Amino acid sequence: MAELKCPHCGQAFTVDDTELSSIIQQIRDKEFEKDLTNRVSENLDLDKDTENKVHDKFILSGRGGNASGYPLDDDNFVVVAGSKISKDVTEGFQDGYMELRESLMEDGTISNGVFVKDYLFSSSSAAAAVVLGRVANGRKEWTLLDGRTYGK
16 A cells, blocks of 8 residues: 655545556656657657658548648657547547547647647557547558558
8 A cells, every 4th residue: 555645735645556556657658758749849840840841641531530640750650730630539439548639638739629730649549549539550540642551
């Protein structure tokens, strides 16, 4: 058992080892993704000159979402400003993707269902899931205009 103190209200909570491990993992994952996004955004200035970068533009549409993006490297995928997300999510939509989607709406990255700036995702699947509002395999769902998928 461990005791955690809320930094906002000061209230103490007792959690067992399993809950503590889960809490630590959630914080680590969220902080790592935030840190990675900030570093890459600063280094590449994703909000400016996106059209001047050399890359293949992939498209994704379905469930009311319509997005374009490009792979930054083998793991990371950028969804371009102006991309539209689906209005709702499917039943069984993963909590982590739901939290990310809500976080992007809260911080202003997505406004009225549209990305207002480029956003770096940790994978093409995470990008596709946020856009479509359902679990998605980004390597199969992001396609070029000629129909080739990102995974090919």
